[in-house]
Amino acid sequence: MRLFTLSLCCILLSALAVAQSRKVTEKYNARAEAARAEVWGWDIAAFNNPDLSKIDTKQSAVVLAKHIDVKLLSTKDVNTSLIKFYVKRDFYYGTTVREMVKINDKVALEEYSQISFNKFRTLNGFRAKATTIIGVRIIKPDGTIKEIQVDDELVTEEDADKKKKSKLAIPDLQVGDIIDYFVLVEEMKATGESIDKQMFVLGDDKPIKRYSVHTEISDKFAIRYTTANGAPDFAILKRPGETTFDLVVSDLPALPTQLWMSPYRQIPNIRMNINYGGYSYGFGLLVPPGGYSRNIKDGDVINSSEILAKEAYRYAGSRGPVEYVDAVRDMIKIYQRDNEKLNKDSIPYYVYYAMRYMVFYRVLPQSRINVGLARNMHESNNMLFISLLAFTLRELDIKSDVVLATNRYGPESGELLDATDFEFILKTRTAKPVYMSSAGVFSHCNNFSTDYEGQDAHVTDVVGGAQRKNDPPFASKVKIPYSKPEENIRQEQYAISLDNKMEQLLVDRTTTVKGALRTAAQRDLLLFEDYYESERKALGVRESFMEAFADSRKNKSLADEYTNAFAEARKEQQEAFDSDVKDQFETAPKAPVAFKVRNMALRHDQPDFIYDTKFSLEGFLKKAGSSYILDVGRLIGGQLTIKPEQRERKVDIYEPFARTYEYNIDISVPAGYKVEGVDKLSRKVDNDCGSFMVTGELTGDKLHLTVRKVYKHAFEKADSWKSMLQMIDAAADFTGQKVLFKKA
Known part of the structure; x- marks a missing residue:
């Protein structure tokens, strides 16, 4: 009888959950439909009558219009139909970003062919949730408008963190079409909850014909904002219970935002902080509720x-x-x-x-x-x-x-x-x-x-x-001084031989990573078990946590759990070293990589991260009759390749830091073979910005190759770009270099 009762309860609870889920979905769909009707109905000429004149077809895509709408209003001032989907709180907070983009080539087509988003994003706070609503329309060259039925095209999948994410495929989008889409994120906020910092960036990697911003902020909040890099100021209007901030700019050029830029310092932008109540900078300086302050003095920021x-x-x-x-x-x-x-x-x-x-x-x-x-x-x-x-x-x-x-x-x-x-x-x-x-x-x-x-x-x-x-x-x-290129260096020492079948490269490698390049390599490869024990001993901590757990009746089982976790972590480390080789040579090792960490570089007095690896690679040798061609240039890994649209540059160059990449490669020449093409390996490009130098020589049965690539500074002026291209192009060109092992 008890089993029957429990089963019945489970069935009822399951049915209740399904009904509740259906109810939430119905409410979401109703809210999404209303939001789409509102956004598509915006009275903005740039969307209703897009300017298709002077479209730069050399650009992968052109943004015809972009509009950002931010609302932070008391719930009593918001349409009831808008908020009935949510648990009622004090304030409605919604941000809509809408873009209309002309697709000029297949690269842009692939970029815009699908959109991923989370319908519901849990935030900090009791029952606090943000909801994402999306709308997409395709405008064909003949003017036909096709709205995508979002629910029909949605696929739910898990991301890397095992969280559910919705992915929207955009069917029938083609080169020459215009995609008009928006993303709305909205939530209800309680009094005193933090509000996201706003940043309006007036530029992107695509040209933007018209960019606009509209915000409506309740007078319960104080605003401070700053305009940077020549950004125009807002048009500000005080209305009963709120303040609006508006901005319109046109004809923003494409910028190389994906290649060595500092957007905060190079692109016109406006940053805005919103705080419930007033803002204090210390020493009595205050922005009252409903007030705003622009372009704060550095001294006031230093004081705070x-x-x-x-x-x-x-x-x-x-x-x-x-x-x-x-x-x-x-x-x-x-x-x-x-x-x-x-x-x-x-x-x-x-x-x-x-x-x-x-x-x-x-x-x-x-x-x-x-x-x-x-x-x-x-x-x-x-x-x-x-x-x-x-x-x-x-x-x-x-x-x-x-x-x-x-x-x-x-x-x-x-x-x-x-x-x-x-x-x-x-x-x-x-x-x-x-x-x-x-x-x-x-x-x-x-x-x-x-x-x-x-x-x-x-x-x-x-x-x-x-x-x-x-x-x-x-x-x-x-x-704060700049570091030098010789302080941030990755050195690779290779000893390479060929297997008996002349199919694989057998590689013994020693890698030394210094300075600013060090941390990324440590994060990829080191295990907690190893660096914990090293630091524990260095600091003179007498007992490890494993020893403490093993000696404790209460926590003894934890020692076993950690032992199992360490074993799993070792497997993960093996995969990491395999990936390290794959990332470097752009091909997976033939078998698991043998590895040994010589120095973990945990302290300033032992700063170099050093490790050995041993592995085999296929795909570098090609048979040509009785001879073999070795892709020797590929041994330095993939190199930066500059896209055609990036070859002209008008903005200064913010590199991460000055740095050096060095390869010392010894290749054993197989018995009975001689090497041809060594004389074509050497090259030298050296200018004020950087250098790429290669020397190759044959000594006995060893082909010795030294490759050194140097970025000399962390910052270069835009007029140095041609000099940088000389070095970058030389390195990219070298990856295609080959030598021939010919029967003696």
């Missing part, structure tokens, strides 16, 4: 950043965070008890790596088991991280100041909006300053991120306090 730094420092000493401080101090005591005493110059370094251990490496019984490569991507709250460092160092009688640095890929001085425009870096107040920030699991002490190179940074003493008699002189500014 200093207040934020001071508050974070105080928080670091409060209950909870201070446990990290106490733990690091205890680690120092144990280390000095078991080893030699740390001198004062060494303390900042120990504190940095101990805090990194606490934040990224430490494992507690309640920690989620995460020992695979995904753990390598973890990042911390940098403000809290440096505040914990500052508090710990202060307890050890070492004062610190905070450096406020702008990002090369963010807004520059004179166009700042809020404290998030700065990176907060700690600088010890010592004779030889030590700089600290948290880039992640593998960050080094006294190492600047290349994103901040070349920037004039502001230094504040709000954390360190007043200067003491023996403190070094205080400087309110610091110039």
